[in-house]
Amino acid sequence: MQPSVFGISGLRGIVGQELCPEVVSRFAAAFGALIGPGTVVLGHDSRPSSPVFASAATAGLASVGRNVELLGVCPTPTVLHHVRHQQRTAALIITASHNSEEWNGMKFAGAAGRFLCPSEVRRFREFAESGTFTRASWRDVGHVSNYPNAVEDHIRAIADSPIFAPARQRLVHTGLRVGIDAVNGAAADAAVRLVRTLGCEPIPIYCDRSLTALVAGFPRRPEPAPENLTELRRLVRSDHLDLGIAFDPDGDRASFVDETGVALGEEATICLAAEYVLLHRKGPVVVNLSTSRSIEDVCANHRVHLLRAPVGEAAVVERMIETAAVLGGEGNGGVILPEVNFTRDGLVAAAAVLGLIAITGSKLSSLRAALPSYRMTKLTVSVDRTQFTERRSRLRAEFAECRVDERDGLRFECPDFWVHIRPSNTEPLVRIIGETREEDRLAEVMARACKVLTT
Numbered sequence: 001m002q003p004s005v006f007g008i009s010g011l012r013g014i015v016g017q018e019l020c021p022e023v024v025s026r027f028a029a030a031f032g033a034l035i036g037p038g039t040v041v042l043g044h045d046s047r048p049s050s051p052v053f054a055s056a057a058t059a060g061l062a063s064v065g066r067n068v069e070l071l072g073v074c075p076t077p078t079v080l081h082h083v084r085h086q087q088r089t090a091a092l093i094i095t096a097s098h099n100s101e102e103w104n105g106m107k108f109a110g111a112a113g114r115f116l117c118p119s120e121v122r123r124f125r126e127f128a129e130s131g132t133f134t135r136a137s138w139r140d141v142g143h144v145s146n147y148p149n150a151v152e153d154h155i156r157a158i159a160d161s162p163i164f165a166p167a168r169q170r171l172v173h174t175g176l177r178v179g180i181d182a183v184n185g186a187a188a189d190a191a192v193r194l195v196r197t198l199g200c201e202p203i204p205i206y207c208d209r210s211l212t213a214l215v216a217g218f219p220r221r222p223e224p225a226p227e228n229l230t231e232l233r234r235l236v237r238s239d240h241l242d243l244g245i246a247f248d249p250d251g252d253r254a255s256f257v258d259e260t261g262v263a264l265g266e267e268a269t270i271c272l273a274a275e276y277v278l279l280h281r282k283g284p285v286v287v288n289l290s291t292s293r294s295i296e297d298v299c300a301n302h303r304v305h306l307l308r309a310p311v312g313e314a315a316v317v318e319r320m321i322e323t324a325a326v327l328g329g330e331g332n333g334g335v336i337l338p339e340v341n342f343t344r345d346g347l348v349a350a351a352a353v354l355g356l357i358a359i360t361g362s363k364l365s366s367l368r369a370a371l372p373s374y375r376m377t378k379l380t381v382s383v384d385r386t387q388f389t390e391r392r393s394r395l396r397a398e399f400a401e402c403r404v405d406e407r408d409g410l411r412f413e414c415p416d417f418w419v420h421i422r423p424s425n426t427e428p429l430v431r432i433i434g435e436t437r438e439e440d441r442l443a444e445v446m447a448r449a450c451k452v453l454t455t
Contacts, residue, residue: 006121006125007121007425008115008116008117008118008121008312008314008315008425009097009107009115009312009313010105010106010107010108010115010116010121011027011105011106012096012099012103012104012105012106013103013104013105014102014103015049015102015103015104019049019053019103019104019105021052021053021055021056022056024053024056024057024060024094024106025056025057025059025060025063026060026128027060027106027128028056028057028058028059028060028061028092028106029060029061029063029064029133029135030060030124030127030128030131030133031061031090031092031108031124031128032060032061032063032064032065032066032142033064033127033133033134034123034124034127034128034133035066035089035090035110036089037065037066037089038066038067038088038089038090038111039066039067039068039069039088039089040061040066040067040068040069040088040089040090040091040092041068041069041071041079041082041083041086041088041090041091041092041147042054042057042058042061042068042069042070042071042079042091042092042093042094043070043071043072043073043074043076043078043079043082043091043093043094043150043186044072044073044093044094044095044186045073045076045093045094045095045096045185045186045249045250045251046073046184046185046186046188046209046213046214046249047095047096047101047104047217047249048101048214048215048217049104050073050094050095050104053094053104053106054070054094057092057094057106058070058144061092061142062136062141062142062143062144063135063136063141063142064133064134064135064136064142065136065140065141065142066089066142067142067143067144067145068142068143068144068145069088069145069146069147070144070145070146070147071147071150072146072148073186073189073209074150074151074186074190074251075151075154075186075187075190075250075251075252075345075346075347076093076095076097076107076186076250076251076252076343077154077251077252077341077343077344077345077346077347077348078150078151078154078186078190078251078347079091079093079109079150080109080113080114080115080341080342080343081113081150081153081154081157081340081341081345082113082147082150082153082154083109083110083111083112083113084111084112084113084341084342085113085153085157087111088111089111090108090109090110090111091108091109091110091113092106092107092108092109093106093107093109093250094106095107095186095249095250096249097248097249097250097252098222098223098248098249098253099222100218100221100222101217101218108121108124109343112342113341113342113343114314114317114342114343115313115314115317115343116314117314117315117318118312118314118315151189151190151193152193154190154347155190155193155194155197155347156197157340158194158340158347158348158351159194159197159198159351161337161339161340163277163280163281163337163339164198164351164352164355166280166355166359167198167276167351167354167355167356167358167359168198168199168355170358170359171198171199171200171354171355171358172198172199173199174199174200174357174358175200175201176200176201176242176243176354176357176358177200177201177203177239177240177241177242178195178200178201178202178203178241178242178243178244178245178354179203179204179205179232179235179236179239179241179243179244179245179257180192180195180202180203180204180205180207180244180245180247181205181206181207181220181224181229181231181232181235181244181245181246181247182204182206182207182246182247182251183206183218183219183220183222183224183246183247183248183249184206184207184208184209184213184214184216184218184219185218185222185247185248185249185250185251186249186250186251187247187250187251187346187347188204188206188207188208188209189207189209190251190347191207191245191247191251191346191347191350192204192207194347194350194351195245195350195354198351198354200354203235203239203241205231205232205235206219206220206231206232218249219231222248222249223248223253223266224246224247224248224253224254224255224266224333225255225263225265225266226255226263226264226265228246229244229246229255229257229263232244232246232257232263233257233261233262233263234261236257236258236259236260236261237260237261240259241259242259242357242363242364243256243257243258243259243353243357243364244256244257245257245350245353246263247346248333248346251346251347252334252343252344252345252346253266253269253332253333253334253344253346253349254269254333254335254346254347254349254350255268255269255333256268256269256272256353256364258363258364258365258368259363259364259365260365262365262368264364264368266331266332266333267291267292267294267331267376268294268368268371269329269333269334269335269349269353270287270291270295270329270330270331270333270334270335271292271294271295271298271371271372272352272353272356272367272371273327273329273335273337273348273349273352273353274295274298274299274302274327275298275356275367276352276353276355276356276359277326277327277337277352278298278299278302278304278326278327279302279356279359281326282302282303282304282326283304283324283325283326283327284304284305284306284307284320284323284324284325284326285299285304285305285306285307285325285326285327285328286306286307286308286309286316286319286320286323286325286327286328286329287306287307287308287309287316287328287329287330287331288308288309288310288311288312288315288316288330288331288408289308289309289310289311289405289407289408289411289420289422290311290330290331290420290422290433291308291329291330291331292331292374292376292435293372293374293418293435294371294372294373294374295331297372298371298372304326305323307319307323307325308405309407310407310408311330311408311422313330313334313336313343313344315408316328316329316330316336317336317342317343320336320338320342321342325338326338329344330344333346333349334349335348335349335352336348337352373437374435374436374437375435375436375437375438375439375442376433376434376435376442377433377434377435377442377446378431378432378433379431379432379433379446379450380424380429380430380431380432381429381430381432381450381453381454382428382429383423383428383429383430383453383454384423384428384429385423385428387453388409388421388423388430388453391452391453392410394452395410395412395421395449395452395453396410398448398449398451398452399412399414399419399448399449401414402414402418408420408422409421409422409423409430410422416436416437416438416441417434417435417436417441417442417445418434418435419432419433419434419435419445419446419449420432420433420434421449421453430453432446432449432450432453434446434449
């Protein structure tokens with residue numbers, strides 16, 4: 001039995017098919033053996049299978065002599081914050097992020113609170129599949145302990161950060177009422193506590209951490225996309241709230257609903273966060289190649305450089321470190337603020353948007369209206385990596401009028417559009433993402449790309 005997906009974001013599989021406690025324990029043991037002596041921090045999300053897999057991972061780590069510090073159910077960024085700021089050796093998180101309940105997985109991070117980079121992932125996978133590591137003797141089995149305050153530490157780090165101090169002083173006087181939809185996931189408790197700590201009133205929906213909720217699974221589709229936020233939108237309108245915040249199951253991504261009940265979409269999150277951060281700190285911003293052009297416009301307005309990296313959180317973080325970026329993220333609702341975390345952090349995103357409302361005195365609908373407006377669409381085509389490689393030259397010829405970036409598939413950019421065409425790392429598919437200002441132009445660009453790939 002092997003995980004069906006093992007890529008730059010760790011491994012994932014369907015519970016009871018590709019993923020079982022034995023597989024989790026084996027990969028945890030391999031990870032512990034590879035990283036060497038020290039303490040590994042372990043956290044997990046709220047999936048029905050996560051407690052069992054967390055126990056299996058604990059056993060695997062301890063079996064190769066690693067001490068294990070258990071954080072329990074908590075957001076993925078909380079785990080990475082704890083590793084970095086408590087100077088632990090590594091982290092392992094049991095989660096399948098935005099996948100549905102039948103999936104689960106494992107994410108791996110090093111001492112700096114950063115996920116393994118692609119070369120480290122390849123090395124780890126080869127090591128794990130080789131089976132060359134040895135188990136500890138009875139004298140050397142690792143110790144297991146609990147740390148109950150990781151969420152509180154994370155919230156305090158955000159609230160006390162100098163970048164959020166000006167907003168926090170104003171937020172306590174605004175009386176903002178904030179709907180919170182955490183999909184009964186890992187951010188349920190943390191998001192409510194953060195909003196309250198920042199001086200706002202949380203109004204929770206789908207923030208149930210009871211056993212009944214655990215067994216029932218997610219109450220909506222896991223991604224915080226507009227089409228999945230019907231109940232949060234209804235709550236904001238019916239209770240006349242100032243805004244709503246939605247999270248994915250492991251709490252590393254966030255999206256927003258304005259006071260009129262309009263869901264802004266995940267691409268808006270990095271733009272709003274940049275508007276806040278760049279008011280207080282100037283410097284480069286890094287996003288991936290598939291993120292909306294609107295973030296370029298935001299950065300241009302603040303007279304800072306926007307840099308792009310290949311798709312994948314690790315690639316964005318690596319580029320941020322190289323360029324001393326003040327902010328990074330992706331168009332999926334992920335925001336990376338280096339002084340708090342070197343990972344996407346939904347709690348940071350929430351604090352930034354609340355801070356922007358407080359500092360500007362504007363309603364979220366007004367802030368939304370001020371953002372640059374583009375139309376984006378995403379398609380997948382049943383073409384494998386070999387076929388994509390064979391058609392690269394034809395794609396280049398088709399979009400010969402554009403600048404091309406070949407770091408991650410092919411990204412073509414012209415003054416009035418861009419299109420990113422890249423093979424999936426996990427499936428025999430090619431993903432096409434395009435963006436323009438006009439709907440007709442967008443349809444034309446996507447049709448050109450699809451035609452080359454499928455004929």
